Amino acid sequence: MKYEIKSFMHKSLPVIQEASIKGRNKLIDEKIKTTCKAGCSSCCSRPINITLIEAAIIMNLLKRKGLWERVRAKASELQEFDTIDRFTWFRMKIMCPVLDTDTNLCLAYENRPMECALHYVTSPAKSCDPWGTSVIEYKKVDNDSFYHELVTRLTSIVGDSIWVFEAPVYKALLLAEVFKSKEIADQDTLIQAMSKERI
Numbered sequence: 639m640k641y642e643i644k645s646f647m648h649k650s651l652p653v654i655q656e657a658s659i660k661g662r663n664k665l666i667d668e669k670i671k672t673t674c675k676a677g678c679s680s681c682c683s684r685p686i687n688i689t690l691i692e693a694a695i696i697m698n699l700l701k702r703k704g705l706w707e708r709v710r711a712k713a714s715e716l717q718e719f720d721t722i723d724r725f726t727w728f729r730m731k732i733m734c735p736v737l738d739t740d741t742n743l744c745l746a747y748e749n750r751p752m753e754c755a756l757h758y759v760t761s762p763a764k765s766c767d768p769w770g771t772s773v774i775e776y777k778k779v780d781n782d783s784f785y786h787e788l789v790t791r792l793t794s795i796v797g798d799s800i801w802v803f804e805a806p807v808y809k810a811l812l813l814a815e816v817f818k819s820k821e822i823a824d825q826d827t828l829i830q831a832m833s834k835e836r837i
């Protein structure tokens with residue numbers, strides 16, 4: 639079965655971008671005072687998973703901006719941490735490969751993953767930083783229902799194809815690059831290809 643990746647990306651992009659709108663509207667509607675601001679990238683050390691369709695859209699944007707090779711190289715380097723658990727990953731403060739560590743800005747901000755776009759906190763920034771000295775309680779704005787709704791809509795677009803498969807950001811980006819040019823029939827083939835490609 640051939641997956642129409644271009645069509646999937648075209649239909650999925652508005653859903654992914656809606657996360658940003660929903661997240662911001664909730665802050666306005668419920669008068670929530672967030673402490674998040676541009677240049678604070680503490681949350682970009684969180685080990686999150688994204689769908690391959692989100693990764694394909696990010697890769698496309700980065701290619702258009704001429705930034706893909708740089709991000710790809712960082713994503714490749716992160717494969718050495720493949721076996722560490724999520725808690726250790728966070729404590730090591732391993733930053734997302736899509737973050738520009740000079741400016742602390744997301745290189746794919748306009749098409750960033752839904753989980754990132756829906757992530758807001760009301761607690762001080764230090765409580766998000768794995769190396770922060772604050773012990774103040776971490777308080778996240780609850781956007782889980784939006785996230786699940788949007789994932790459901792994405793699933794209805796890409797069906798049971800490999801594009802709904804979730805992986806850590808670095809791995810999802812590398813997989814998206816491999817599979818964008820291939821016809822993959824099912825998740826068994828995906829898993830076989832992952833070990834063959836050593837991703």
Ligand code: SF4
Pocket residue numbers: 681682683734735736737738743744745746747750751754807
């Ligand atoms: S995709 Fe962007 S916003 Fe999300 S963790 Fe990576 S750098 Fe941060």
